[in-house]
Amino acid sequence: MSLRSKMAAVVGKTVYMTVQTLTKGGSSFPGRVALKLDPTVLEEISKNYEVIIVTGTNGKTVTSALMHNVLKQLDPDTISNTTGANMLQGITSTFLKNYQPGRKEKRHAILEVDEASLVSITEYVKPHAIVFTNVFRDQLDRYGEVYTTLKLMLDGARLTPETKLFVNGDAPIFHDLDVPNPVTYFGFDIEKGEAQEAQINATATLCPHCKKPLKYNFITYNNLGDYYCETCDYKRPELTYRLNEVTRLTDQEADVQIDNDPYHLTVGGLYNSYNALSAYAIGREFGLSTEQLQRGLVLDQAVFGRQEAVMVGDKRVHVILVKNPVGFNQAIETIALHEKEFSLFLLMNNHYADGIDVSWIWDVNFEKLAEMPIPSYSVGGERYYDLGVRLNVAGIPEDEIGIVPTIDGLIEAIQKEKTDDVYVLTTYTAMLRFREELYKNNMLKGKW
Numbered sequence: 001m002s003l004r005s006k007m008a009a010v011v012g013k014t015v016y017m018t019v020q021t022l023t024k025g026g027s028s029f030p031g032r033v034a035l036k037l038d039p040t041v042l043e044e045i046s047k048n049y050e051v052i053i054v055t056g057t058n059g060k061t062v063t064s065a066l067m068h069n070v071l072k073q074l075d076p077d078t079i080s081n082t083t084g085a086n087m088l089q090g091i092t093s094t095f096l097k098n099y100q101p102g103r104k105e106k107r108h109a110i111l112e113v114d115e116a117s118l119v120s121i122t123e124y125v126k127p128h129a130i131v132f133t134n135v136f137r138d139q140l141d142r143y144g145e146v147y148t149t150l151k152l153m154l155d156g157a158r159l160t161p162e163t164k165l166f167v168n169g170d171a172p173i174f175h176d177l178d179v180p181n182p183v184t185y186f187g188f189d190i191e192k193g194e195a196q197e198a199q200i201n202a203t204a205t206l207c208p209h210c211k212k213p214l215k216y217n218f219i220t221y222n223n224l225g226d227y228y229c230e231t232c233d234y235k236r237p238e239l240t241y242r243l244n245e246v247t248r249l250t251d252q253e254a255d256v257q258i259d260n261d262p263y264h265l266t267v268g269g270l271y272n273s274y275n276a277l278s279a280y281a282i283g284r285e286f287g288l289s290t291e292q293l294q295r296g297l298v299l300d301q302a303v304f305g306r307q308e309a310v311m312v313g314d315k316r317v318h319v320i321l322v323k324n325p326v327g328f329n330q331a332i333e334t335i336a337l338h339e340k341e342f343s344l345f346l347l348m349n350n351h352y353a354d355g356i357d358v359s360w361i362w363d364v365n366f367e368k369l370a371e372m373p374i375p376s377y378s379v380g381g382e383r384y385y386d387l388g389v390r391l392n393v394a395g396i397p398e399d400e401i402g403i404v405p406t407i408d409g410l411i412e413a414i415q416k417e418k419t420d421d422v423y424v425l426t427t428y429t430a431m432l433r434f435r436e437e438l439y440k441n442n443m444l445k446g447k448w
Contacts, residue, residue, distance in 0.1 A: 001044045008038035009045050012096040027085035031092030042088070043124035045095040049079075049109040051125055052282055055118050055153055056133030056168075058327045059275045060086065062267055063133055064112040066279035070296030071108050074286055080110040087117040091125075115149050118156030126160045129285060130181075131278050132167045132174060136222065137203050137363075138324040139355035146173060146203045157181050166281050168274065169239050170224040172214060173204040186281045188274075189242035192217035192226065201325070201363055207234045221270060221333070222326050241281040246273060251318075251337040252307065261290050266299045267307060269334035271327075307334075312443055313415045317422045318342075321431055323355065325363035328425070332368050335423050343376040343417040344369070345410070346391075347426035347434065348383040354427040358383050366394035376417055378402035380410055381430040407433040411441060 001009070012034030019029055034041045052071070054064045061084050068080040081094040091111055098107075113121050118130075132153060135146050150173055157165060161180040168174060169185030177183060195215045198205040202222050205214050207229040214234075219225035228235035241259065248255040251268040258280050265276050276297050283293045308319045320335075322328040335342070350358050369377075369391070377396055379387040384403055392398050404413045407430060414422050426434060438444040 002038075004038045005041050005044040006101070008034045008041040009096065009099050010101075011037060012041070012092070013099045016093060016096050027081075027083040028087070028089040028093055030096050031089035031094075034092055034096055035089060040124060042092045042095065042121075045092075045099050046109070046125045048104060049095075049107050051109045051111060051127035053111050053113050053118070053121065053125075053127045053130045054133065054278075055113045055115050055130065055156070057115065057136040057138045057149065057324065058330075059133040059271060059278075060084075060112040061321075062272055063131065063275040063278050064110050065299060066267075066276055066297060067131075067282050068110045069299055070279050070283040070288065070293060071110060071286065073283075073288055073292040073296045075108045078108040078110060081112055084112060086112045086114045088120045091117075091121055113156075116152050118153055119159060122156045122159040122163075127163050129164045129166055129282060130157055130160075131282065132165060132171075133274070133278060134168055134171050134224065135173050135204070136324055136326040137360070140357060140360070154179055164285070166278060166285070168224070168278070169237050170220065170226070170274075171204075172223060172227050172236075175234070175237060176208070184240045184281065184285075185237050186241035186277050187236070187239045187243070188218070188220050188225070188277075189239060189244055190218060190246075195230075198223045198225075207232060209234050220274075221330060224274070241277060241284065243273060243277045246270065249273075249337065250339070251334045261294075263294055263297050265297055268337065269307075269330060271330040271334075310438055310443055312411055312422070312438070314420070315414050315417060315422050316420060317414060317424055319424045319426065319431065319434070321428060322425050323427060325360055328361075328364040331425050332365060335425075336368070336372060338421065338423070340421050341373070341375060341419050342421035342423050343378070343414075343419045344374050345378045345380060345404070345414070345422065345424045345426075346387050347379075347381040347407070347410075347424065347430035348387050349381045349427050349429040349433075350383050351429045354429050358386050361386060361390050364390070366390055366396075370395035375419060376402065378404055378413060380404035380407065380413075381427065407437055410434060411437055411443075 012030045015033045016030035054060050071078040079098045135149050157179050165181045165183045169187035197213050205223050210232045212231050214227045217226040243258050245257040253268050254265040256263050310317045320331045322331050350356050388401050404410050
């Protein structure tokens with residue numbers, strides 16, 4: 001390591017420890033400082049790691065948490081960017097946090113990486129594997145359309161051609177990837193039904209060869225499933241790792257069969273079964289046994305803002321991050337599985353990290369919420385008015401929609417609810433503000 005890199009690493013580590021002591025936060029700032037001192041410091045401090053990167057529109061954080069737990073069965077010192085700081089500065093901070101001068105033994109790192117940031121990471125880090133979860137329409141003001149996002153991901157993979165790609169085979173957009181990397185597919189292999197087409201607002205559902213609408217033997221959600229074209233030979237690629245059956249599904253957990261072995265998952269909702277399947281695939285890549293994988297796929301603590309449960313007084317509050325139509329729809333499908341009565345709070349900001357354009361909420365199936373027996377709806381965050389209008393158009397009377405204009409008042413509003421359970425579906429920066437309030441009121445151990 002050069003003197004410049006060593007100085008940047010030591011200063012960055014010192015900044016990290018100082019920020020943690022003073023604020024219990026600051027997951028990107030130490031990396032920003034170190035990169036100012038040496039723009040190539042990430043290459044140096046990541047050298048003794050076997051790195052697995054997770055990228056894609058939805059599911060990165062939960063998938064990374066599951067993979068982290070899986071790889072800890074092999075290497076208890078496996079590291080990960082658990083707070084979701086997934087751009088260059090945040091990734092650098094993750095390695096700075098774990099930087100130990102002179103350490104030579106190989107360790108493992110699971111990194112959640114923002115799709116648009118992948119190319120800036122693989123410029124310096126040469127991972128063992130990259131996992132592609134999915135690509136859906138998301139933050140059009142930042143990413144553009146889905147094929148723009150795909151190009152960003154492929155550009156990042158091409159910088160490290162020996163890296164293995166583990167790819168969701170149920171996503172048509174990932175068929176025939178133009179990359180030099182070896183590609184392995186995972187997906188659902190459940191009972192086939194009658195031919196069907198994806199919903200009208202699903203993305204990437206035309207055959208790239210003949211431009212005809214794709215047909216499906218089954219659809220799990222949105223455009224994911226066993227697809228094929230009726231007019232040419234285009235079809236889903238051969239799967240290496242298969243989820244054979246979902247035997248039980250709730251909003252909090254699931255039981256599934258993967259490659260004909262049973263697994264219990266402590267994350268609910270169908271979309272999280274994909275996340276578990278990709279973590280399973282990485283576990284098999286590193287030679288883990290069925291027993292090790294069964295232990296690894298059981299998370300012993302909630303994932304940052306993803307089905308996280310917090311006690312607010314005597315109310316059990318479940319927090320789910322939402323950031324695009326597909327993810328929001330899956331959150332709605334998941335809370336519909338909840339067996340007890342619950343109140344619902346929807347929070348939306350429109351900062352850069354949330355997506356400045358909020359028109360995407362009109363592609364969310366709020367009409368399903370109107371059909372559910374929810375006794376109390378409330379909206380909050382900076383764009384509470386937009387959410388209120390959308391709920392009203394979906395069929396929820398205006399006088400039945402509560403308004404919490406500031407996050408500061410959210411805890412008090414939750415404590416006034418009549419139900420014991422409360423769901424909070426929130427965009428990213430509103431979630432961070434909510435967590436700050438919980439931390440300030442001693443309801444959360446740490447903001448991150």
